[in-house]
Amino acid sequence: MATGLGQAEVFRPFAAAPEVVFARAASRSPLFAANSSAGGEQVVVGSAVGLGDEDVALRARSELRERVSNILAGRRAEARPEIIASYLELCRAGRAAVDPSLLSSRGAVEADALRGARRLWVWGEALVTRTPTLVPAGAVFLHHRPPPGCSGSPRTGSTGVSAHTSWGAAVRHGLLEVLERDLFWRSWYGTGARTSRLDPALEPAALRRTRASLGWELVALRIEGPGSTACVVACVFTPGGGGQSFGARAFVDEGEATRAWALERATHEALMVRWSLDTPSARLAWQRMDARGDASPPVDALEHALAAFHRRGHQDCLRYWLDRTPAGLPPARPPGAGTLTPREVMPEERWLAALLAEHTGQEPVAVDTTVPQVCSGEAVVVRIVAPGAYQMPGNEAHACVPLPPPGIQRPPHPLG
Structure with missing residues (x-):
């Protein structure tokens, strides 16, 4: 193997x-x-x-x-395969397991079917209580091939898969990836995430010189997360608002230095997205989208990024977001608001897990997916599965996303 x-x-x-x-x-x-x-x-x-x-x-x-x-x-x-069962069967047997319906972007629409389907389960560790917990294999493994007669859903993409030199670092990285997508979702779909424009002065000088050389503009947003976490979203575009590409980075906000770091990482990601949209496979995907017509919505992450970049149907994702976002940092939280989880009394990965649990109402679970032949003692690979955390949908028509405000036309989300 x-x-x-x-x-x-x-x-x-x-x-x-x-x-x-x-x-x-x-x-x-x-x-x-x-x-x-x-x-x-x-x-x-x-x-x-x-x-x-x-x-x-x-x-x-x-x-x-x-x-x-x-x-x-x-x-x-x-x-x-060690454990093949439905979620309902596991519940009747008194076994701790992640509810698969809480991992689906379709929510209650398919909850009964997800809970009743037989599937392969693997063991993970609930990160707050440290309870051994069964997790659907489809939500853990990329490219999952379910055993005969088993469901392969739900699937959660690559978000939350992390390799680091220690278990704690891998868990921390995976939790922040999950939080990044959740906060992006909450801000884009307008469900109460406190979002503000990031101070342009935070842009590192080297990054500013790079943009000047390329002739591109930059606008960044800061989405407030639980505790002292946040997510920076960077949009790189040409003068006039065309050619938009987006990147994001969740982080623990400890002041201007950490915001500048997150801004640099998010902007670099946006640059990578921008480059990838001119590759042969992306050009072919755009031709297929163009042939379907503007009324046909994006059906996967690449198509979402392409639609934002080409301003398909004259959409302007950045303008839509900015029109609903104030400039500058939002007012400070009132005393006593937010999380009660103290950062100082536990390892940072446990603190982040507790924040995410409070944020979503569900406990995140870590599954060790380290294969020694690949990692050779150099790394630990962890998959974070976070029931209740929002994921950016590939096909918004098949996902349970909030309706836009009355009289407002919301473009498809721009994150590839």
Whole structure:
């Protein structure tokens, strides 16, 4: 089952800004699913962007490692299934398990079917109570292949899969990824997330020089999360508002230095998205969208990013967001508001887990998906499964998302 990790290819995609470095690392195996972004090849890709060759190459290989290890852990569980049951059967047996309906973007629409379907389950650890908890395999493993007669849903994408040198660091990173998407969802769909425009003065000087070289503009938002967490969303665009691409980064907000760091990471992600939208697979996807007509909504993450970039149907995602967002930081929370979880009395990953549990009303669970042949003692790979946390839908028509305000036309969300 061992699958090697390819070396990272490092390149500079923007001739006018050679300081911006991208890296991509790939691994091929019949154990992987076909990748539509790679012409249907059975390949897994890790990528990263930044300002230093070694750092970017290391992070690209780390992303590849976390995905390959997660997939191979899934293949092992699928080959030796231990627990196959429905959620209702597990409840009747008194076993702690994650309710699969709380992982679906369709919510109550398919809750009964999800709870009644038989599926493969694997063990994880509830991160607040530390209770052993069963988790649907489809929500844990990328490219899950359910055993015969089993449901493979719900699936949760790659958000929350993390590789680090320690369990705690991997859990922390995965929790922040989950929180990032949840806060983006709450702000975009207008469900009460406190959102404000980030002070442009926080933009690092090097990033400002890069944008000047490329001739692009930048607007950033800060979405307030539970406790002292937050999410920065960066939008890079051309003068006049065209060519919008978005990136996001959740973080623990400890002041201007951490906001500037998150802004840099979110902007680099937006630059990577922008570059990826001019690849052959993205151009082909845009041709297919164009042929369907403006009335046909995006059906996956790539199409959402393409629709925002090309301003499909004259939509303007940034303007829609800014029209509902005040400038500057929002007023301070009133005394006593927010979380009661003290950060100082527990490891940071446990503190973040408690915040997320308070935020969503459900306890997040961590599943170890480390495969030694891939990680070689260098990393621990963890999947965070967070029932109750919102996920950005690939197809909004099939998801339970709030209606826009009366008289307002909301464009499809822009996050790829």
